[in-house]
Amino acid sequence: MLQRMLILLLAALTMSCSSDSDDTTQQTLKFLSYKQPCVATSQQLCLLAANTSSPTYFYDAIAGFEFVWGHSYELTVDVTTIKNPPADGSSMSYELVNVVSDVEDAVGTAYPYDLVEMMASTITKQGDVYYFLGQPFNCSADADCDGLVAMNNSGGLVNLAFEYAGDGNITLTGWN
Incomplete structure (x- = not known):
């Protein structure tokens, strides 16, 4: 009798948990070799x-994946739909399954950038290192x-010209 009640209790818990679980699918995502300013x-x-004829911004992080500038990727990822996402967060979470190509x-x-708005942290310098929105770069x-x-x-608009230096490094070659 006790064994039967335990089985029923476990079955009920399993069913109640599955109705609140998030849905996960596997997708292939392709990314260009550079990032673009976005807000x-x-x-x-x-x-x-x-993944489409015109590139689109990808705002979310991919758990287990670290982008390296100058590398284009094809990734297999698990995409989980979050049923109750935070108000300021994504309704999807991404986790790396496999790097198909790098x-x-x-x-x-x-890597030319036209009309980049100079906001609070667009171009910064800490010590001897320059940063473009958090991305370190060398200065020619x-x-x-x-x-x-x-x-x-300043709110001004500038055109920036970067060049790939190898090993994930970029160099600012000019601006106006």
């Missing part, structure tokens, strides 16, 4: 999903990076 709650760099750009690949001798840092938070 969510603040200005940031977003991955560019290349293709590195050639050294010297250009021809680029006045300190002048660019001085324009930060």
